[in-house]
């Protein structure tokens with residue numbers, strides 16, 4: 001079993017309940033991972049994903065090895081049949097097979113480069129490991145998705161929802177650097193499995209990949225989208241059409257207290273790290289309606305559920 005996409009979740013509501021059970025008793029399966037090793041490979045920085053996934057593995061009794069590939073590993077070649085006379089020192093074929101000798105599960109973080117849309121959509125790094133590793137793969141944020149984050153988001157919303165069918169708004173917000181679409185993509189895919197009134201709001205031209213958003217509701221008027229919302233999930237992404245570009249930095253899209261006042265006393269969510277007073281004002285993120293720290297805490301139980309399922313699956 002691999003966990004590389006929200007599509008790997010067969011029953012989201014059951015997974016959320018299972019994760020909440022783990023949260024109530026995180027050390028119940030302390031023997032499940034005995035003598036098993038999780039290898040965590042980072043091609044990009046991380047705070048939450050690294051520590052929460054490591055903690056999840058430790059809660060299951062696993063050993064953990066982490067490697068920062070960009071500063072510690074050989075530069076990898078992912079194309080087949082090339083003459084390796086450029087920067088890459090090692091081919092993914094050997095690297096993935098060798099790491100599989102040392103690890104029972106391999107978790108990978110490899111962001112979008114935001115230069116070549118086709119290459120990013122092909123998930124070159126993740127796909128290379130999926131093809132050549134001989135052990136299960138976990139996505140710790142790839143080029144197009146961050147399914148551990150979205151599972152944690154689902155857990156957090158389940159804990160905080162006050163109605164059977166909440167209104168959930170994914171709102172674009174400005175950011176000084178070009179960011180990938182991965183978190184937003186997986187959030188959309190996760191919300192498509194929920195019983196919710198789900199709305200995406202962003203400036204015109206900032207549409208996500210239509211193959212992901214499908215028929216999800218899009219509202220270009222942020223104020224209108226916020227009306228009666230129960231959850232506001234803020235996230236920046238760079239332009240998908242003018243790929244990887246920042247074509248809008250309008251500070252009117254920053255999440256402010258005035259905007260939150262349009263909602264049904266909504267909870268504020270963000271995956272973190274967050275740029276204060278760019279994405280969201282101090283007043284909102286420091287308010288009692290902000291549940292960003294609980295979201296981050298739930299990253300442990302999201303990862304622990306995934307690792308537990310893989311360990312129980314046996315391959």
Ligand code: CP
Pocket residue numbers: 045046047048049050141149271272273
């Ligand atoms: N939300 C998230 O993935 O955080 P990190 O980038 O710090 O891991």
